[in-house]
Amino acid sequence: MKFSTRILIVDDEEMICESLQAWFVRDGYQVETALSGEAALKIVENSPADIYLVDIKMPHMDGIEFLTRLKECQPNAIVVMMTAHGTVQTAVEAMKRGAMDYFCKPFDPDELSLFMERILANKALREENNTLKELLSESNQQGLSEVFIVHSEPMRAIFSKIEEVAPSSAPILITGETGVGKDMVAKAIHFRSERSCGPFLAVNCGSLSESILESELFGHEKGAFTGAVKARRGRLEMAHNGTLFLDEVGEISQKMQVSLLRAIEEKSFLRLGGSQPISSDFRLISATHRDLPSLIKEKQFRDDFYYRINVITIDVPPLRERLDDIPVLADHFLKRYAEETGKSLGGFTHKAIDLLSSYHWPGNIRELRNVVERAVVIARGRMIGAEELTFVNPRHDAGLIGSATLRELEINQIKAALESCNWNIVRSSKRLGIDRSTLMRKMKRYRLDRC
Structure with missing residues (x-):
């Protein structure tokens, strides 16, 4: 990220500009300098920077005035004020006007490197926030669905x-x-x-x-x-x-x-x-x-x-308790990684979807994303087949459904747990690794009653 980050240093002392430029270029940043606020604004007109390091005390246009003028044309600009110890209060005032932070002269190169790393981390966080806000503002539910899959009944309940x-x-x-x-x-x-x-x-x-x-x-x-x-x-x-x-x-x-x-x-x-x-x-x-x-x-x-x-x-329920989400999530990740790799993929074969839906997913969505990403990378044809799905924690019964459907397998597993626990709901849910309400919902769905 730092190699594409442009820094503009604004200070009336040429030696400080040159020293800072040398340090930041050594760290891999793109750096320009300006010896006055007026010169800096001319640079901004043609080529705005990502981060501005601005001295507070400068003749003609001081750092506070430059900050005000800059924010008029670049409201989201990241500005860091440079100050001597005697003007810390002025730096604090600058932060109230929109500066992100300040640091005091004289400078230490190692401290500056760490300081800039923190600024970049904060910048990345702000960009992530802005991206998510754009996604979520498109429409009430449509925007949220871009980053939060709302498909199965349990996830609809969480969304509500x-x-x-x-x-x-x-x-x-x-x-x-x-x-x-x-x-x-x-x-x-x-x-x-x-x-x-x-x-x-x-x-x-x-x-x-x-x-x-x-x-x-x-x-x-x-x-x-x-x-x-x-x-x-x-x-x-x-x-x-x-x-x-x-x-x-x-x-x-x-x-x-x-x-x-x-x-x-x-x-x-x-x-x-x-x-x-x-x-x-x-x-x-x-x-x-x-x-x-x-x-x-x-x-x-x-x-x-x-x-x-x-x-x-x-x-938030585990993925194995919301099987309806698996094809939707898998398709979401497939589109993302197909776009990243430049591949034209039509989706998953029926056998691949059956395999994905029968796997126990101990790593949940994170593991599903990993499996799909790997499958996209090694895919040779238009469709991703079962042979291209590799699981980190394979289970002997995963994918080996035989003649039984997933519904029949789940019913049999629930019945076996209930009978082994003498139909005690609490103990049966613990044995199955699900909560009590989920077990009761499945019993109602499959009409499982003690005879």
């Missing part, structure tokens, strides 16, 4: 619940196995809410150590710990007027749960090493594949934190 809960600001807990699309449900809620114009910030709590997660969420002041060379805003602060999505929330330590609970309830917190409370109005959406009530019983998860994040629950 999203429509119902999105307008509120109540915390939501999304549960479900790994790979079922919990992140897409979270994004759908955000973009159907009144906060859709605000940021959607996602944090994978399971991939970060406790200390890094704390800094990522709360931010830190300069000198808060070794390596904290400048103050940094955390995700809680950046999520103001938007949504904070905590993925894999079940991995958060109990110490962190206490800190987060206070921030959620008070909408206020301290940066690491800070003494000034920071207010932030955000909506919290959490997700987990773990059984949090069991973790509470085992004293591994706090019940007060659980109750606070679980005001509303949305349980």
Whole structure:
């Protein structure tokens, strides 16, 4: 991404322009310089940049005036102010007028590289938000369907619940196995809410150590710990007027749960090493594949934190419980990867669809996407056949249906579980790996009653 990113440096000191240009070119960016705000605006007229580094104190047109003029012709421009320590307050004022961030002179090359990486990550997040908002704004349901498949009865029920809960600001807990699309449900809620114009910030709590997660969420002041060379805003602060999505929330330590609970309830917190409370109005959406009530019983998860994040629950069923979605999802992924690879494919053969529908999908939608992408890459003809489908976790009965239909296989499996558990619904649902309501719905559909 950095190789296509254009940076315009605006500073009246030629030495600073040359130094910054050399550093950023070394890092792989395309860089131009301007020694005044007026010169910079002329460059912008012909060739707008992606990121602007602007000195605050310049003769004639200062950085604040340039920022104002730039925003008139390029409202979404990413502007970073450069300032001496004595003008930090002016830099803060510039941020109120639309600048994204600021950093202080003198510069350290390594710090600048890290700083720019963060700016690029934020830029990518904003672009993702804009893309999803465009998809979702085309029409109420049509736009959402571009990124959120609403086909089977269980997913229609989830979509209805999203429509119902999105307008509120109540915390939501999304549960479900790994790979079922919990992140897409979270994004759908955000973009159907009144906060859709605000940021959607996602944090994978399971991939970060406790200390890094704390800094990522709360931010830190300069000198808060070794390596904290400048103050940094955390995700809680950046999520103001938007949504904070905590993925894999079940991995958060109990110490962190206490800190987060206070921030959620008070909408206020301290940066690491800070003494000034920071207010932030955000909506919290959490997700987990773990059984949090069991973790509470085992004293591994706090019940007060659980109750606070679980005001509303949305349980996303695994792919094996919504077989009607498999052909639709497979076709969606086929079109995407066929377009990416430039192949002209007509779809799947009947045998391939039967194989996809009979597989148990332990990796859910993520695994389905992987299987389809691989099939598209190795496809030789116009149609994808069963021989081109390769599963990561094959099961001996997958695809070997014999003379029985899928309906008959499911009925027989449910009957066997019920009989082995003496028709106890709770134990039978656990044996089948589905929840109680799903089992009862299937029993009603297949008219399975104890004789």
